[in-house]
Amino acid sequence: MGFPILSILIFIPLFAGIAILIFGRKKPEAIRPVALVAASLVLVLTFILWATYSIENAGYQFVEQFSWLPELGISYHLGVDGISIAMLVLTGLVVFTGVLVSWKINDRPEEFFAYLMFLATSVLGVFSSLDLFMLFFFLEIAVFPKYLMIVIWGSPQTRVYGGMKLTLYLFIGTMFAIVGSLAIYFVSPERSFDLLILEKAGFAASVQKLWFPFIFLGFAILGGIFPFHSWAPDGHVAAPTAISMLLAGVEMKVGVFAALRVAIMLLPEGARYWSTWILVLATINVVYGAFIAMIQKDFKYVIGFSSVSHMGLVLIGFASLNYNGLLGAGLQMFSHGVMTALFFSIVGMVYDQTHTRDIASLGGLAKKMPFAAFGFIIAGLVSMGMPGLSGFIAEIPIYMGAWQVAPIVAIIAIISIVITAAYILLTIRKVFFGELPAQYEASVHDISTKDKIAIGLLSLFMIGIGLLPQLMVPLIESGVNHILALLGGV
Amino acid sequence: MEFVSIPSNDFLAILPEIGLLLLIGFTLLLGVFKKNDKNFLGWFVAIGLSLILVIKLGFLNPGSEQHSAWGGMLQVDAASYFFQIIIIIGAILTVLFSTNQNKFEFSADYLALLLASVIGMNLMAAASDLIMLYLAIETTSIPLYVLAGFMKKDQSSVESGLKYLFFGAMTSAIMLYGFSFLYGFSGDTNLFKISETISAGLIPMGIQILVLLMVVAGFGFKVSAFPFHFWAPDVYQGAPTPISGFLSTASKSAGFIVLMRFLMTTFSSNPQNWMVLVMILSTATMLVGNLLALLQKDLKRLLAYSSISHAGYILIGVASGSQLGFKAAMYYLLVYLFTNLAAFGVAHIVETQKGSSQISDLTGLIKSSPGLAFAFLISILSLSGIPPFGGFVSKILVFAAGIEAGMVWLVLVGVVNSFIGLFYYLNLLRTAFSSGEESEKLRISPSWSLALIICVLGIVVLGVVYTPWISWLNFASTNLISLR
Numbered sequence: 004m005g006f007p008i009l010s011i012l013i014f015i016p017l018f019a020g021i022a023i024l025i026f027g028r029k030k031p032e033a034i035r036p037v038a039l040v041a042a043s044l045v046l047v048l049t050f051i052l053w054a055t056y057s058i059e060n061a062g063y064q065f066v067e068q069f070s071w072l073p074e075l076g077i078s079y080h081l082g083v084d085g086i087s088i089a090m091l092v093l094t095g096l097v098v099f100t101g102v103l104v105s106w107k108i109n110d111r112p113e114e115f116f117a118y119l120m121f122l123a124t125s126v127l128g129v130f131s132s133l134d135l136f137m138l139f140f141f142l143e144i145a146v147f148p149k150y151l152m153i154v155i156w157g158s159p160q161t162r163v164y165g166g167m168k169l170t171l172y173l174f175i176g177t178m179f180a181i182v183g184s185l186a187i188y189f190v191s192p193e194r195s196f197d198l199l200i201l202e203k204a205g206f207a208a209s210v211q212k213l214w215f216p217f218i219f220l221g222f223a224i225l226g227g228i229f230p231f232h233s234w235a236p237d238g239h240v241a242a243p244t245a246i247s248m249l250l251a252g253v254e255m256k257v258g259v260f261a262a263l264r265v266a267i268m269l270l271p272e273g274a275r276y277w278s279t280w281i282l283v284l285a286t287i288n289v290v291y292g293a294f295i296a297m298i299q300k301d302f303k304y305v306i307g308f309s310s311v312s313h314m315g316l317v318l319i320g321f322a323s324l325n326y327n328g329l330l331g332a333g334l335q336m337f338s339h340g341v342m343t344a345l346f347f348s349i350v351g352m353v354y355d356q357t358h359t360r361d362i363a364s365l366g367g368l369a370k371k372m373p374f375a376a377f378g379f380i381i382a383g384l385v386s387m388g389m390p391g392l393s394g395f396i397a398e399i400p401i402y403m404g405a406w407q408v409a410p411i412v413a414i415i416a417i418i419s420i421v422i423t424a425a426y427i428l429l430t431i432r433k434v435f436f437g438e439l440p441a442q443y444e445a446s447v448h449d450i451s452t453k454d455k456i457a458i459g460l461l462s463l464f465m466i467g468i469g470l471l472p473q474l475m476v477p478l479i480e481s482g483v484n485h486i487l488a489l490l491g492g493v
Numbered sequence: 494m495e496f497v498s499i500p501s502n503d504f505l506a507i508l509p510e511i512g513l514l515l516l517i518g519f520t521l522l523l524g525v526f527k528k529n530d531k532n533f534l535g536w537f538v539a540i541g542l543s544l545i546l547v548i549k550l551g552f553l554n555p556g557s558e559q560h561s562a563w564g565g566m567l568q569v570d571a572a573s574y575f576f577q578i579i580i581i582i583g584a585i586l587t588v589l590f591s592t593n594q595n596k597f598e599f600s601a602d603y604l605a606l607l608l609a610s611v612i613g614m615n616l617m618a619a620a621s622d623l624i625m626l627y628l629a630i631e632t633t634s635i636p637l638y639v640l641a642g643f644m645k646k647d648q649s650s651v652e653s654g655l656k657y658l659f660f661g662a663m664t665s666a667i668m669l670y671g672f673s674f675l676y677g678f679s680g681d682t683n684l685f686k687i688s689e690t691i692s693a694g695l696i697p698m699g700i701q702i703l704v705l706l707m708v709v710a711g712f713g714f715k716v717s718a719f720p721f722h723f724w725a726p727d728v729y730q731g732a733p734t735p736i737s738g739f740l741s742t743a744s745k746s747a748g749f750i751v752l753m754r755f756l757m758t759t760f761s762s763n764p765q766n767w768m769v770l771v772m773i774l775s776t777a778t779m780l781v782g783n784l785l786a787l788l789q790k791d792l793k794r795l796l797a798y799s800s801i802s803h804a805g806y807i808l809i810g811v812a813s814g815s816q817l818g819f820k821a822a823m824y825y826l827l828v829y830l831f832t833n834l835a836a837f838g839v840a841h842i843v844e845t846q847k848g849s850s851q852i853s854d855l856t857g858l859i860k861s862s863p864g865l866a867f868a869f870l871i872s873i874l875s876l877s878g879i880p881p882f883g884g885f886v887s888k889i890l891v892f893a894a895g896i897e898a899g900m901v902w903l904v905l906v907g908v909v910n911s912f913i914g915l916f917y918y919l920n921l922l923r924t925a926f927s928s929g930e931e932s933e934k935l936r937i938s939p940s941w942s943l944a945l946i947i948c949v950l951g952i953v954v955l956g957v958v959y960t961p962w963i964s965w966l967n968f969a970s971t972n973l974i975s976l977r
Binding site for chain 1: 911919
């Protein structure tokens, strides 16, 4: 079994969070360093996982298993494949940068950083679970940190509404997935929640067709699938910066990751049966999200809806059920996570100084905060799928995959890039270039060094993956091959 | 050992109850001498109850064995054992919460009444004879009527006691009428004998259904299931808060074991009737509880409606009529004991110091008493079924039982309800965790914090470690199933 690196990874933030809650009131100066150390450890551990995962052997590695409730076939079972490693690295990056950009939070900091850590535990747990029960266990731990962080530190106008909407949507999605999962549990030959056993269960086609929508749609709600996407922009806009980063950057990936791991991998027949419908919904996601993003007047809503649009691409990749589509979807999950985290962090930095998110009243900020402008442009280029950046590496295979099953979807999705380019470029021009409004002349300063480190780190990964796709592609590929084998080599 | 073999099975079967009776005597005696030190009495009873609990845990565990005692009056098995433990723990925590306050006169009478109702509940958990069942239910109820109205100067408390009495008297009369049919047709009061009569087809189906409805009225009152739930909000709001907590946990658990045992024993030959009935009750109870909870402004009243809705979730487990279903229902009740007592405990602490239990009184709890706020957080999250707390597992188990029994629609009703529930639970949390203005730190006496710590530990441990409890429940649920 070896060194329990995954357990350590999951429990570091948990214990850090508990420690911060208990001692933070007495030693407020230690809160941020403890959170930063925990986040750095998580980041380093995910890098170690990335570096030591053996791509030749593929499959699930770093496996740990202990019995938990053997009677019902529940075990504490951790393990990661290529796709999960990418997601863990993404989580490490976003949590680390999230702590950096939240440095200035002064209202009840001990709770803020503790909840942030709990959220990290939840997400890391989901990505490394090989047991269905455990996956839900970790998934639902996130409910209260998410809700409390939005309603306590969120933007005062919409936090009560946005926080409640987001939490309720995510909860009902999970509950439907739980019902579907329990249903397939009871028809599985060997009653077990173990994903590896369920993968081999060979469910009857009728079972798969019946329960696939419950599980897939339940999880896809967490990924913002149309028509259940409206929580995403509302919730992400209401949330404080670090939480927007985590929610849009990682939490939405949790949804699609679980949809892939549970719905598609356990019920491949069902996936094939319903793939046309997913394609239709996902295409609406892509186009509709982009159009709505274009007409937004609020800086943060633009990014919120762009997430909806980009998550549609991930779902298109899933629904194409072929090598290219799945590979692209995996890459897009990583690329979009980093990109959105960067977007939201910069939106937060701009808002902190200007106290407005109204695009029309912003302008010329590149003069005052050039590094933020640089980061935003990089993220913008990634979201347009510019060659040389991670977005390109991710989106091209998705279009190729979609072309193989339904060329019309590929065409529509590619056209949506034009819309994306339009709203991203417009936003960049209006916010960062042109006249700097007079009232900001004195009040806006350059961003702090910590913010710059955050932007630099996230940008580095987008450029790095863009220039050296071999860092990430074989990793995702090893995970995709396993899925293709389950799908029966389609 | 020689001296262990002296007591007969009959004696051992009611040993804890004898202990409780002695405890009542001592308490009343001490109450005469220690008039001025009421808290001492509280600790005395809490320790006495703990001793009984230890004896029960250490020496009286029946394991997988089951036998009847006192000529078929009581059934000694893992199921009754498990529920008696729930009831005694509930009583200990209630006593701890009742000390150190001035909302009502905490006295030897109060404790004696509480202990008397514990005796009744313990007997309810084991009763397997109509006479015993009825006597146990009344022994439970009558002290509770008095306790609900114990704040003699508070009109709403007196009103709640009276309301509880009228409602209880009415439903138990209906239940007794149902019992009389069973006796009339079978000529016996023993549940197993009645069961034989029914399976021999000697009672017409129409009468069976009539009896079922009447008896379920009595038990439904105890578990506060729709449409016998009307008393719950008024009584929970008016009664002393620790008593509300006791009613919603221990008393409810006793109601559930009676319900499960009666249905499984008496109607063992044709379970379809009661399964359908319980399914309908479950649906209505969940919906009524949750929808009305949305409208509440008072924390205790809200908890009352939430407690009704939880009875609905537990009924899903009962309705499935399977081993997993009973296991789920029992696990749910165990978790619910700690969870709801913690929630009522917080309500109690807030109420004693702020004068009322309005939800708005929770504002800024995180600032004034962070520890209390986190205890509240944990209990509310457990109520809404969020891990890593016990409520998550128990909800999953109940839903799993429903799906196993093929009642997917009922589970979907449950899912929608837990969604509604989450809405008002989150609103409570938002209030407690909103900054608000600086308010005075709440005083939390040692007995209260001890009780809260026990509750929180219970919630967390039950939410993370499952195997030991589930294996207990295996025996308990097997006992109930094998009654068939």
